Amino acid sequence: MAKQKIEVKGTEILVFSKEKEDYISLTDIARYKDSERSDYILQNWMRNRSTLEFIGLWEQLHNPDFNSIEFDGFKNESGSNSFSMTPKR
Known part of the structure; x- marks a missing residue:
């Protein structure tokens, strides 16, 4: 599984590649909204x-x-x- 980071609006977002499919870290995206409470951001979204x-x-x-x-x-x-x-x- 290849891992790389992209930068979006000054925030590093982890991207995984597996079998020609890309997966992006929702946790990293949530950290952009609130770096200390990203778990709550995900919980509310889910x-x-x-x-x-x-x-x-x-x-x-x-x-x-x-x-x-x-x-x-x-x-x-x-x-x-x-x-x-x-x-x-």
Whole structure:
């Protein structure tokens, strides 16, 4: 997996390349918004229903071990005030 950094608006963003596919670090992008609380930026972004639907679609296409039944539970909860999602969940 090749790693390189690009600079965007004065912030270094890590880019991974694997099998002709590029992946960009969302954590690095969140650090641009708030360098001390990037985890909260990601958590708030991930609780958005549209974001969760996009992640689910990407996982269905690219992850043969994707657990769609478990994901449906997360998706059904998304958008409610009590719902939270983290990168580790």
